[in-house]
Amino acid sequence: MKRRDFIHLAGLGIGASVLPVPLMGNHIPAEALLEVPIDPVKKKMLADVALNTAKSIGASYADVRIGRYLNQYVFTREDKVQNIVNTESFGVGVRVISKGTWGFASTHDVTPDGIKRATEEAVAIAKANAKIQKEPVQLVPVQPYGEVSWKTPIEKNTMAVPVSEKADLLLAANAAAMENGANFVNSALFMVNEQKYFASTEGSYIDQDVHRIWPTFNVTCIDRAKGKFKSRQALSAPMGMGYEYMDGRKEGKLDGPGGLTHYGKYYDIVEDATAAAKQAKEMLTAKSVDAGKYDLVLDPNHLGLTIHESVGHPLELDRVLGYEANYAGTSFATIDKWESKSFNYGNKLVNLFADKTQVGSLGAVGYDDEGVKCKKWDLVKEGILVNYQAIRDQAHILGERESHGCCYSQSWSDVQFQRMPNVSLAPGNETYSAKDMIKDVEKGIYIIGRGSYSIDQQRYNFQFGGTLFYEIKDGEIKGMLNDVAYQSNTQEFWNSCAKICDESDYRLFGSFFDGKGQPSQISAVSHGSSTTRFNGVNVINTGRNI
Known part of the structure; x- marks a missing residue:
């Protein structure tokens, strides 16, 4: 699906x-x-x-x-x-x-x-x-x-x-x-x-x-x-x-x-x-948004989908290797970028990790479907691409001695293969709330909930909508907006990350029916984050761009 x-x-x-x-x-x-x-x-x-x-x-x-x-x-x-x-x-x-x-x-x-x-x-x-x-x-x-x-x-x-x-x-x-x-x-x-x-x-x-x-x-x-x-x-x-x-x-x-x-x-x-x-x-x-550059304040219930599409999928090793090309595309995050040990996925605020042990998450299990004990590992550390998601027959390609423990099958009748674990954005270290974040924005939009989206086959250029949109002006929410979607590419977007709320604001978003593979299988996966601000993102008016 x-x-x-x-x-x-x-x-x-x-x-x-x-x-x-x-x-x-x-x-x-x-x-x-x-x-x-x-x-x-x-x-x-x-x-x-x-x-x-x-x-x-x-x-x-x-x-x-x-x-x-x-x-x-x-x-x-x-x-x-x-x-x-x-x-x-x-x-x-x-x-x-x-x-x-x-x-x-x-x-x-x-x-x-x-x-x-x-x-x-x-x-x-x-x-x-x-x-x-x-x-x-x-x-x-x-x-x-x-x-x-x-x-x-x-x-x-x-x-x-x-x-x-x-x-x-x-x-x-x-x-x-x-x-x-x-x-x-x-x-x-x-x-x-x-x-x-x-x-x-x-x-x-x-x-x-x-x-x-x-x-x-x-x-x-x-x-x-x-x-x-x-x-x-x-x-x-x-x-x-x-x-x-x-x-x-x-x-x-x-x-x-x-x-x-x-x-x-x-x-x-x-x-x-x-x-x-x-x-x-x-x-x-509600009034229709004026297209232009805005600082975006993204609620975890919204940001989870952006993480899913721009981080979770492109860092699946089988996709990177081209195994998914016929069905769901490849990835811009190719092996040579990881081998360089300096590929800039985002700025230094951005720490993205995989974790199959997060309590309450959809992907939480003790052991994956090839008997590997589940764990947590870094994907992007201080903005730099440091790892992928790999299972037992892939890990040797990365020179690793153990699987990441992210193998899954939707049922007994389907063969198990590499599936996305919970992929999340680490919260900020300073005490900082969503209300504090709003106060620091002069011209912005606060986005809550998932909406329609589009992303290219390499998981690079994208457009995301949402459920609720609120105009932020001079540190205050002024009212609801309609027809909002933002456009960016994965590197540009994660490099525009300006502030992340602390752990008290950390929440999970989830996808109950995430599809992959041929024959297609579904899996369930969560993505955690705190409210996060991205500065100077291009916003279009979807009502005027049909």
């Missing part, structure tokens, strides 16, 4: 019909989502069937993933529940190296015989592929971890919360929007539980229980006399949390500039929907 999640899942209006097929699985009753997973002892026994079979027929390496993927989606519109979807996908994927070449096969027959047949098929595929393989696969070492487990640190399992309670909450948000002037509103709640077991011939048996949640909505207000309408989507961030995210606790909330509420660790969907209706009405009469 993409095109900004298919225009925010087609306005959420057509429910599950737009969802990627791998997320669907088999439809099951809601209570089946709480069935007890297979015991790790049995998983180990089944995994050993694959590992022993692979070694006995000539594989030099093998790993097996036993996966149970659970999804629940609730869709509503105004005062009605549109759809409730409960799915389960269960099966086994086996990946091997034979004669220096990868082979992969999968099966939904989770029995010793079914796994044995899939393993034999994977080895046969590897041997067939070896006839055209030019260089043997090189895996950097990984520590064998024995039998270990990891679980998303949740307080409330989303699957255990009654569907009626979830639907009632969405309908309450819809009602709040309608009571405050919305003409139309639809909302949705996406919940995912990945129960994943990994084992390899190198001695790891890893059991993981991963949870993610994404509440969202879209509110529309109409001026019938003028034939105009404006929409405002939710300012929630999808998170690697349980249902506690929906508690609306005040902890983690920030009172932003202009009286705007920002959501930190917890989210209040009713409060956000109320504000959305009022802001959508305000957009109908």
Whole structure:
């Protein structure tokens, strides 16, 4: 999926019909989502069937993933529940190296015989592929971890919360929007539980229980006399949390500039929907922006998408090497730029890092899908490109002795490959708030929330819109603007970074359905930042540039 999640899942209006097929699985009753997973002892026994079979027929390496993927989606519109979807996908994927070449096969027959047949098929595929393989696969070492487990640190399992309670909450948000002037509103709640077991011939048996949640909505207000309408989507961030995210606790909330509420660790969907209706009405009469150079104050809920496209994707090593050229482009950040050890990605304020361990993030797991313990590492240090994102069969290209731990597969039936980890901008070191930042701007625009965007195939030249835009003049917010988008290129943009708020303002943005690869797979990833200012950025008027 993409095109900004298919225009925010087609306005959420057509429910599950737009969802990627791998997320669907088999439809099951809601209570089946709480069935007890297979015991790790049995998983180990089944995994050993694959590992022993692979070694006995000539594989030099093998790993097996036993996966149970659970999804629940609730869709509503105004005062009605549109759809409730409960799915389960269960099966086994086996990946091997034979004669220096990868082979992969999968099966939904989770029995010793079914796994044995899939393993034999994977080895046969590897041997067939070896006839055209030019260089043997090189895996950097990984520590064998024995039998270990990891679980998303949740307080409330989303699957255990009654569907009626979830639907009632969405309908309450819809009602709040309608009571405050919305003409139309639809909302949705996406919940995912990945129960994943990994084992390899190198001695790891890893059991993981991963949870993610994404509440969202879209509110529309109409001026019938003028034939105009404006929409405002939710300012929630999808998170690697349980249902506690929906508690609306005040902890983690920030009172932003202009009286705007920002959501930190917890989210209040009713409060956000109320504000959305009022802001959508305000957009109908807001003035159109004058094109020109502005200092941009970017909220983390907006900046996360810019980080995703201008940093996360161009620093994927497989993209840099050209493996993604046919589907999603290449990267301007080529190997020679990294080898120079002096390539200026941004100015000295800019420190960008990858981290698969950030608590609450979408990408947080204990171990990746080839059994590597996850970690944090630098991508851009004080403005200089210092690293990429690489997995076991890529790390040797960078002269590194271990994988970065960012290998992922969307399901048991798809082969794992390099996927973007959480990529974030480090906060500033000085005590400095978003309100302080506004006071320091003479002519600027404050941008909140994601919007439409465009970026070239090398992830260099781009244009980004947003959800809410506010004019800043002489240190104060003067009112709302319409038709705002900014244009720049990746280097110019990150070199225009002028100030970053401190850690107290640090928040996560997320992408729940990030697409990559052929055949395409989706993954979920977060991007953290504090409110950040970029000086002298070119702003266009999208209403006058159609």
